[in-house]
Amino acid sequence: MVDAVVSYVVHKLGDYIIQEAVFLRDVRDEVQLLKNELEWMQCFIKDAEEKQVEDAMIRKWVSDIRDIAYDTEDVLDNFMLKIDHGKTPSRDRPALFALIRKYSCLFDIGKMKDLYGIGKEIESVQKRIIDLSRKRELYRLEDIGNRREGKSNNLERLIDLRRATSFVVDENIVGFEDDAKMLLGKLLEGEPRRFVVSIFGMGGLGKTTLAKKLYHNIDVLNKFNLRAWVYVSQDYQTQDLLRRIIKSFEIKINGVELEKMSEEDLERYLYKSLQGRSYLAVIDDVWQKEAWESLKRAFPDGNNGSRVIITTRIKEVAERSDERIHVHKLRFLRPDESWNLFCEKSFRKSNANEELEKLGREMVEKCGGLPLAIIVLGGLLSTKKPQEWRSVRDHIWQHLRNDSIHIPSLLTLSFNDLPYQLKLCFLYLGVFPEDFEFFIEKAIRLLVAEGFIREDDDRVMEEVAKNNLDELINRSLIQIENICRGRVETCRIHDLLRDLAIQKAKELNFFHIYDGIHHPTCSPTPTSSARRLVFYSETSSSFQHCNSLSRSLLLYDRDQDSFRQTSTAIFTRLRLLRVLHVENYGGYINCHRLPKEIGQLVHLKYLTVRISFIRNLPPSIVNLRKLQTLDLYSRRWLLKLPIGIGKLQELRHLIGTFEGPLPIDNLTNLQTLKFVSYESWSKVHPDKLVNLRELHINHFHTQEQEQEPFIFDSIAKLKNIRILSVELSGVHSFSSLQPLSHCPRLQDLTLGGKIEELPADMHTMLPNLECLSLSNSNLQDDPMPKLEKLPNLVSLELRFHSYHGKKMICREKGFSQLESLEILDLYEWEEWQVEKGAMPMLKNLEINPKNSELRIPERLISIPAPTRRYSTARTRF
Structure with a gap:
């Protein structure tokens, strides 16, 4: 670390x-x-x-x-x-x-x-x-x-324990019935060629348990002549794996000394022994895709229906293990499954009284559906007296760590396998509150501001940060919570992994948390050199007593008095701050202005203050020459920018609801601008905004104002624009979409307003468009013949009067990449024809046509609606 x-x-x-x-x-x-x-x-x-x-x-x-x-x-x-x-x-x-x-x-x-x-x-x-x-x-x-190399440590003992229990069958496995049934079908199906089943998911989720259930199934025992199980781990030696596989297969060794054989000889020996026979091999806990690559030459790929099961925490390993492969992402247990598993381990055959059941359900919910945590918790509580349950509930993760070698060691394996850049990113996610669903874009901006991200030759820092978070997702260290318009929007870190991050961060003085319950506050004479301070709840703490060397301050759940009392102390005491994040996720702070002292934080790179009623910024804000992110978003009030905002040459993300002049012409590093009125945007000269990637425009007119169409000429000058949202009010319309052909990198387009006609060559105008949302478009002609040709379209939303016709037709081979389709509130729509072969990749479908007689094609009825908490791109910040 x-x-x-x-x-x-x-x-x-x-x-x-x-x-x-x-x-x-x-x-x-x-x-x-x-x-x-x-x-x-x-x-x-x-x-x-x-x-x-x-x-x-x-x-x-x-x-x-x-x-x-x-x-x-x-x-x-x-x-x-x-x-x-x-x-x-x-x-x-x-x-x-x-x-x-x-x-x-x-x-x-x-x-x-x-x-x-x-x-x-x-x-x-x-x-x-x-x-x-x-x-x-x-x-x-x-x-x-x-x-001390010979002295066994916790990790070595864990590996030995896993090897020793690989063949132990748990007769009372809870929650894997559907998974086991489906994967069993893959193992027993008639495909004669060798086939790989990959099971991946977070450590402690039960991958090995599920593999064992399959391995010991009676039908599997009858089908395969030979079976072998080998545990791989991070530091494997191919020769050692081959020797253990040969021994596990119980292949007869006639005078052969395996220990003296080279890797090539071992491969040849295993291959010859398996040739012509039906076998099942379980390769457990694989960390690198090279592990199976180094082994598979020794496994014959004949016509005997042989199978290989791979378990791993890493998505890339699961997906790229073989040419013929079925990838199974193991889910977390549902609440009912979690409770059943807990009861089996904690109450045994006895019944819980009302108080114990309430405490038990609270703790099971904290486990977040992770079987290992539930099993350890149930075993721990089965030895506790009823009066001790409340103490366990109040310090649940500490008790689980102390009671089991498995939990801390298994999770630490995942952490230790990370390169240092990913270690910093993972640790930093521990600053988010417990059970907090964080926006990917917000995490990206924080990681960049903290200095954890290095820009490379081909990508900006935000793209590198996004790749880092994707890697943490692929390694099962963070969980996807919401996907919007084909992209991961929000994530969550499991409480056990968050606890691991907090423990590691404490050892490093990486950050210090105060939540008013479990963590101590800053002392009047601080000795900690914690670089980041995180406060989750209201406190009477005086910030002038906190470590003046802190680089980051994240405040959640501030009320207006707390913020007013502490803001001046923050700005005058913590002069080395790079990150200041103030947010009340339960509401908004009622504060009319930021103190002028904020201009003293000359190292500041990230400033987010989600408070209401701020109308103006102090002139001293222009002293923050290193500022990269300025986020002052409020749904309630419009904000005016100071004339000198153009001096902030490092500014990359400008977020708020802005009115009046936008003196941003010289902000050449600006990547994000939201949300601005069309009146303000129309006075901007975008020629120098060469790095602008995301732009959100709202067009508000009073009835007295002349209703002129929105013109895309200024947008056409934004050569790097990726995400564009333009929401017009009332019956306002767009002019020709043709200028968008000069935005070759546009990937996400949201248009709210009247469109006379979609261009016939839309598919050549916007070849990289992945997400499209139309509302109030009032289209008279069926839009599908033009939209279905978009070669990379993944997500399509037709909303609120986007089409006034009665019939839509999706033709064969149309929408070849479409995964998500939403058609909402089309009042005149009566008929939908979907030809065979259309939308072959569709995974999510939501239809609300406002016409009860509309018939949905039979093959689409079973496709689920997208699971989400946020319905539009406007919430992506």
Whole structure:
């Protein structure tokens, strides 16, 4: 874990050397040397962390490295804070060349070092690194770990336990009946070629349990001549796996010494032994797709109906294991299944009284349908007296961790397998409240602002962050909650994994949580160097007593008095803040203005304040030159931007309900702009908005105003636009859609307003369009013949008077990629013809035609409606 922190600081030092070269010019060599020293220390960290569990001396050494990394960051951040304070004496900053000239005249390098002390501070940090290196050699820390290699640790014991119980059958498996029945059919079906069944899902979900149920099924026993089970794990050796598979198959070994055979000989021996026979092999707990690749040459692909079952936590491993494969994502238990499993483990044959049942159901709900957690909880409570149940309920995760080696070890396996960039991303998701459904886009903006994301040659940081979150989804570390318009919109982290993130973060001083119940507040004399502070509930805590070195402050559930009392303290005390997130997810904070002191947070990159009644921003907001995200969204009030907002050259995401002038012409890094009126947008010169990817426009007219059509000419200048939403009011209309042909990257289009006619060449105009939503379009001609040709359309919504005709026809081979279709509130629609072969990929269908006589084609009746909590793209922020 410390390797992730050190890597993060090393990258930040590199950024400082490049971006702040003017002010670091005479200590640049010292900073570069410090960066090199930390990079050198990284060579030893990973190995040390693997050995620190059982050695206090190594734990102390690793902890000291963490502190040095943090202190290095503090030295540079404080230095730049003083520099920035010196160069901003008034509201208007001088130009950069004037600053350089000013400092060149006033200070020589010696005085600069004396004034800010950076030279001595860097020297002090370097001495600490040298001292750590000396201690590593003096106490021979590497040898300590090596001498203890023979000592079994928790992870090794867990692996041995899993291997030993692979063949143990649980007669009372709850919740896998439907899964087992379906997968059993795949194993027994008549396909003669070798076939792979992949089962994937979160650790503790029951993949191995389900595989065991299949492995020991009587029909499986009768079908397959040979069966084998091998547990793989993260650190596998192909030769060892082959030897264990041969032994598990119980293949007769006539004078052959397996231990002396090479990998190639083992492959050949296994292949020859299986040839012409029907076999079933279970490859359990696979972490890399290369594992099966390295084995499958030894498994004959004949016509004997042989099968392989692979269990894994990683989606990519499951999907890419073989050419002929069935992938099964294992679900979480339903509430009734969870309760039945819990009762079986906790009450045995006795009955629960009303109070115990209430407490039990509360705890089972906390387990979130994870079988392992429910089983451990039930076993724990079966040994507890009734009066002890409440204590377990109040500290459920602590009790489960202490009672079972399985839970912490199984989940830690997933964490340890992550590269350092993903470790930071996963840990950071622990800042979201328990059971919180977070928006992917919000998480992306936070991760970028925190500095965890590195921009590469081909992708912007937001795309890299999205890929990181997708990887966490694929590794079953976060769960998809809602998919909107073909894209993942919201996710959730299981409480057990969130608890793991909190525990790891505590060890790193990565963040500190106060929820008023389970976690202590900041002390008047803080000793913690936690970089991030998270408050979930109202407190009387005074922020001036919190650690002034904190980089992030996330406040949830603020009321108006709390925010007013603490805001000035935040802005004057926590001067190194990069992230400030204030949100009341139960409502809105009644606050009329942001304090002018906010302009002192010159390091701030992310500012979200979801409060109502703010109409204006203080002029000091333009001091936040590093700001990337400014989110002041409110459904209740329109917000005016200050004239100087164009000075925020780093701004990437501007979110609110804005009125009046939009002085954003020079914001060349702007990627997101929502929500603005058409009147305001029409006065913007978009030529310089070369990076704008998402734009939401609302058009509000009074009846007295002239009703002019919306013209897309300005949109046509946005060459990088991906998501466009234009919502007109009343009967207002769009002009020709033809200018959109100049937006080749457009993927998501929402149009609310009258359209005279869809272009006949829409499929060539918008070849990359994936999501389309039309409402109030008043189309007279059937839109399907034109829309079905869109080659990449995944999601289509026709809403609220989008079509006034009576008949729609979807032709053969039309909508070849469409997965989600919603047709709502079409009053005149009477007939729908869907030819065979149309919409072959359709997974979700929702129809509300306002005509009870409309007949839905029979083959589409069983397709489910999309499961969602948010119905339109307008909620995606």
